[in-house]
Amino acid sequence: xxHKNINYKELLSQHYPFKSNYYVHPTTKYRLHYLDEAHxxxxxxxxxxxxVLLHGNPTWSFFYRNLILVLKVAGFRVIVPDHxxxxxxxxxxxxxxxxxxxxxxxxxxxxxxxLKLKKFSLIVHDWGGAIGMGLMVRAxxxxxxxEKVVIMNTAAFTSKNIPYRIALLKLPFLGKILSRGxxxxxLAATIMTTKKPLSKEIKSLYLYPYDSYNNRxxxxxxxxxxPLHKFHHTFFELKNIEKRLTSPELKKIPKLILxxxxxxxxxxxxxxxxxxxxxxxxxxxxxxxDHYLLEDEGEDIAKEINNFLNx
Numbered sequence: 001x002x003h004k005n006i007n008y009k010e011l012l013s014q015h016y017p018f019k020s021n022y023y024v025h026p027t028t029k030y031r032l033h034y035l036d037e038a039h040x041x042x043x044x045x046x047x048x049x050x051x052v053l054l055h056g057n058p059t060w061s062f063f064y065r066n067l068i069l070v071l072k073v074a075g076f077r078v079i080v081p082d083h084x085x086x087x088x089x090x091x092x093x094x095x096x097x098x099x100x101x102x103x104x105x106x107x108x109x110x111x112x113x114x115l116k117l118k119k120f121s122l123i124v125h126d127w128g129g130a131i132g133m134g135l136m137v138r139a140x141x142x143x144x145x146x147e148k149v150v151i152m153n154t155a156a157f158t159s160k161n162i163p164y165r166i167a168l169l170k171l172p173f174l175g176k177i178l179s180r181g182x183x184x185x186x187l188a189a190t191i192m193t194t195k196k197p198l199s200k201e202i203k204s205l206y207l208y209p210y211d212s213y214n215n216r217x218x219x220x221x222x223x224x225x226x227p228l229h230k231f232h233h234t235f236f237e238l239k240n241i242e243k244r245l246t247s248p249e250l251k252k253i254p255k256l257i258l259x260x261x262x263x264x265x266x267x268x269x270x271x272x273x274x275x276x277x278x279x280x281x282x283x284x285x286x287x288x289x290d291h292y293l294l295e296d297e298g299e300d301i302a303k304e305i306n307n308f309l310n311x
Contacts, residue, residue: 018068021035033061035079049147051076051120052117054107055083056125056126056222058186059086071306081107083127083218084097086209088209098225099221100234122136122146130155136253153265154266156242157242158227158235158242186210192264192290193292195289256284257278257283262287262290
């Protein structure tokens with residue numbers, strides 16, 4: 001919940017000490033917020049490689065705050081977008097803007113057209129998996145845009161395995177009241193997604209961008225965009241991604257799978273599916289980590305990712 005008596009500016013400077021950047025969509029004119037961090041910006045000593053971190057729902061780039069610092073010190077250029085409607089990006093009151101296809105297109109415009117990236121590695125979590133893999137399907141068929149991928153508690157394939165607590169939020173009227181009116185999804189996430197309790201300050205910063213009914217539209221829209229049947233508007237998009245995950249271009253990309261075993265949403269059934277899709281991927285699971293696994297096992301995960309990216 002947003003608290004007027006909390007000094008968010010001070011908290012952000014302490015826990016999120018990054019410079020904000022904005023990309024303006026050429027057609028809609030909506031602004032997408034992103035971080036672009038490098039340990040040494042000197043042109044004579046550019047970062048060795050670029051890494052793109054993609055968050056899910058109801059998080060934002062804040063989810064990666066500690067990992068960003070580790071990767072910066074390790075010499076990487078780290079780019080972390082906030083999806084439209086999330087974090088510090090614009091939050092238009094138009095549900096048609098919030099679907100998987102649009103999120104993939106927004107990411108492609110930001111990374112390929114605006115930042116003109118030619119090579120980068122991807123780290124994905126939650127909805128970031130479908131969005132990131134969706135970009136890979138577009139960019140890596142006949143190309144070599146993505147070098148390596150880290151997969152954390154996510155999916156990029158169709159599934160009917162949805163917890164009733166989330167399915168409840170998909171109901172047309174009740175879901176909107178709970179997600180936007182009471183901010184229930186985001187509030188519950190600060191309690192139910194970690195084994196280690198979050199501090200009051202960290203909870204407040206997770207909720208910071210979602211301080212009003214209007215600013216919670218994407219939280220509701222992401223839940224509504226989960227396709228559970230073939231007539232859903234996003235089903236075809238996700239199914240197309242799923243079919244192409246095993247294309248030669250994508251299979252050859254090195255992958256590291258890191259998984260919190262206590263996740264009630266992206267549970268071990270999803271991990272099993274990833275193992276089937278990418279049997280050659282290196283896998284490490286964390287018995288005492290939940291959905292927000294970076295909060296539970298962030299130090300070890302950062303070490304694993306750093307070693308993988310440098311290998």
